[in-house]
Amino acid sequence: MRSPVTENRQYLLVFGATMALRERAVVAALRVFDGPLVTIARSVDARAAKFFDHVLTGDFSDPDTALRLVLDFEKETGMRPAGVVPFIDPGLVPGRLIADHYGLPFLSRQAIEDSGINKNRMKDRLLAAGVATPRYVQADDLDAAYAAVAEVGLPCVVKPSAFGGSLGVRLVRTQEEIAEAHASVRRTIDATATFTVKNRGIQVEEFCPLVDEVSVEVLTHRGVTTVLAVTDKSHGPQPYFAEVGHRVPSTYADRSDVRDLAVRACEAIGLDRGVAHVEIRLEEGREPQLMEVGARTAGDGIIDLVERALGISPYELHVLSYLDRLQDIPRPQPAGLAAIAVLKAPPGTVAAVRPVARVDAAVTSYEVYAAPGTVSRAEQANYLDREGYVECYWPGAEPASVPKDAHLDIAARLAAEIFVMEGAEGEAAAP
Incomplete structure (x- = not known):
């Protein structure tokens, strides 16, 4: 969905606004930015793609691919981003790489790495700061899962160390449920190819009983x-x-x-x-x-x-x-x-x-x-x-x-x- 551009204009690059129930991000961007709107999507038939001036097709969640697409677009059109805006977790690391290349404002690298895209680091930062949050134990294999459950107690929650949308999150109430729950989380991680996710770890978390x-x-x-x-x-x-x-x-x-x-x-x-x-x-x-x-x-x-x-x-x-x-x-x-x-x-x-x-x-x-x-x-x-x-x-x-x-x-x-x-x-x- 590219069209020839001869003017050396700046555009706004956004991540995630083609996803369901995030489409109004496009409306907001157009209200406050006077210029073309560009996104990266796996294909031009992505949801809401028709509302963008340009869709760069490729894996938006892979940092190197995303930067290459933006650089190729600049070579083709002469256009450079005026800003890079993430609306989803998978846009954070690619967005940072692109923003760094062009000297644009963005979240700090540490803040990105310590947020929900890496729940281990997130928990470590919160606990170190004295923020009330359930503790966790890393449990990438089944033996580690049994040991982790013994440490945090039952009931507990087995979940991916990355991902969102409740993908793979599972409550474990009894000792007999540990193996199937751990296997279920591993299957979810292995089968989910929607985004490029390098963190494929699993954690066992204390169950929070607050209703x-x-x-x-x-x-x-x-x-x-x-x-x-x-x-x-x-x-x-x-x-x-x-x-x-x-x-x-x-x-x-x-x-x-x-x-x-x-x-x-x-x-x-x-x-x-x-x-x-x-x-x-x-x-x-x-x-x-x-x-x-x-x-x-x-x-x-x-x-x-x-x-x-x-x-x-x-x-x-x-x-x-x-x-x-x-x-x-x-x-x-x-x-x-x-x-x-x-x-x-x-x-x-x-x-x-x-x-x-x-x-x-x-x-x-x-x-x-x-x-x-x-x-x-x-x-x-x-x-x-x-x-x-x-x-x-x-x-x-x-x-x-x-x-x-x-x-x-x-x-x-x-x-x-x-x-x-x-x-x-x-x-x-x-x-």
């Missing part, structure tokens, strides 16, 4: 760290930890210990630019626990929810910070409650996808990924086990005024109407 989870979107720029929003998170059934819904603002939005913990975590990691995504487990009357620090904006449409509910665009602030043009940090003013929930078909094969004549008044949009022939898994192990999503908004509402699971209930009713499964009553009559 609720939030994410905190934190902006750092020129030495000032600011909490932009707090989001309630919902998970599918254990032994997995797949995220199935989010709400903004959180019922915990005003808890100072939660906000302070998120800021301390970002400072411990050394984040010095842009928006970070911090995940925290908590409940009333208990000290919150830091779970993860992502050195990039949130996925799963969370940033869209923040913009709708609070009237600010973290994507815009993120881009401006990476361009080193951010001047003022707006104060969020809640205007309502925004939420998103996963659409999940029943287990089996989808026979038909039906149009919906009428949706709940709170629904602002929905999208279906599944098509006839799609196999829906019974469990929701990670972000891949979903057949779509629905977004909702309650204008003027406060968190306490809307039932906690309202968005999940809307998603369940919508999925029941949309998906016809093979063998289900009425299948033959479905369009």
Whole structure:
């Protein structure tokens, strides 16, 4: 998707804005950057690729490949990047290499290496700084896994030392589950070729029993760290930890210990630019626990929810910070409650996808990924086990005024109407 360019113009290079539920990053970039928008994708049929002026085709998650593509593009067009902006973890290391080559602002190398792309280093930095977080033990082989479980105790969590989207994260309750859980994580690591991931380690982590989870979107720029929003998170059934819904603002939005913990975590990691995504487990009357620090904006449409509910665009602030043009940090003013929930078909094969004549008044949009022939898994192990999503908004509402699971209930009713499964009553009559 390249076109000849004769002018020596600068462009904005972004990583990850073609991914599902991150597309509004394109809108934000175009609002604040007056020039062409460029991305790197594996192919020109990547999601949202048509919204970019140029798509450089190749492995965006491999640093050497990404830099070569940008250098080749410069030779072809004379164009150079004015900024490099990551919206996903796999864009951090390639983005840093490109930014270094062109002398552009970016996160420090240490902050990248100590963030969620390497959960071992992340944990080490947090624990060294006295940040409350579950401890871990490295367990790359089965013998090490048994030893690690003996050290941290049961229940515990076996997970990849890299990856995101709940890929490979598994709860272990008994000694008998250790071998299968470890093997399952190893299979996930070996089978996942979506990104170039050099860290293929496994860790065993203490289980955090706190019942609720939030994410905190934190902006750092020129030495000032600011909490932009707090989001309630919902998970599918254990032994997995797949995220199935989010709400903004959180019922915990005003808890100072939660906000302070998120800021301390970002400072411990050394984040010095842009928006970070911090995940925290908590409940009333208990000290919150830091779970993860992502050195990039949130996925799963969370940033869209923040913009709708609070009237600010973290994507815009993120881009401006990476361009080193951010001047003022707006104060969020809640205007309502925004939420998103996963659409999940029943287990089996989808026979038909039906149009919906009428949706709940709170629904602002929905999208279906599944098509006839799609196999829906019974469990929701990670972000891949979903057949779509629905977004909702309650204008003027406060968190306490809307039932906690309202968005999940809307998603369940919508999925029941949309998906016809093979063998289900009425299948033959479905369009």
